[in-house]
Amino acid sequence: MDQPQPPIDQSQQPPPPTLSNPRFTLELEFVSSLANPYYLSHLAVTYPYLLGISNAGDEGDAAKDTADPDAQAFAAYLAYLYSYWKTPEYAQFLTHPGATLRALRLLQEDTFRRDIIRPQVIEELAGTGINNGAGGVATEQDGEQDKEDQGKPEDAGNNNTSKT
Template identity: 65%
Template sequence: STNYFYSTTSITMMNPPAPSSPRFTLELEFVLSLANPHYLSHLAVAYPQLLGITSSKDSKDSKDSKDSKNSRDSRDNKEKDDSEAFAAYLAYLYDYWRRPEYVQFLSHPGATLRALRLLQEEAFRVAVIRPQVIDMLSQ
């Protein structure tokens, strides 16, 4: 079990970091990475649960034992929690990186803010796993 970012509660209580802090550098590097469509594709493939992309493999099983259903329900709840926490983290990042005092640090502000804005939409987070979406973003 991996703890990816922060809980939804802790994110809403966070303030943007000072530019001299290590967290500022970490978050700057992360938001700059989000401007790269191929990095978004990597996130969608490697960590689909963060983006709310569900696995269709498990839902195709016709024989459900009670234990496997409970296990799947538990995993689905964790994936939903991960997805909600990541969405909250993205909202937190978008909220402060678009402010003038922070946007000045972005090497590619247009692409970075566009990616952060798109990632606010659940439909986009789910669709980003499709190669056509990545191709469209790459143009």
């Protein structure tokens, strides 16, 4: 009876945090790439349907996001990744934990996933850093939350936040 459950449960569990685990290293490479705003732009331009971006116009975006199973699956995958990469056990493997976790946190929001295709958003993330809340990208609070979740304030981009 126990054997049918582990394969189902195992697919929903994070991989063990060892560099010899292929799934772990693949997910580490992917989440590390998310720290680069230009990679986020590449995802938005190359795979807009995954982020819920519609070509029909801004009004249809929200309906498109909820109706597109690929966008829902990708959003669920991003939520899954964020749920365990923010823990110290996994965050210790990130080379840029502050930027990576902030990007994962921002990608949880439907509006951010749709807005990331705009060059202004990418330039704000690249030029002023993800921790600057300018241009409708409310991230100052997110940066503080990520550092608290991660427990590594010295690796984050904003050094004046305090842990609680």
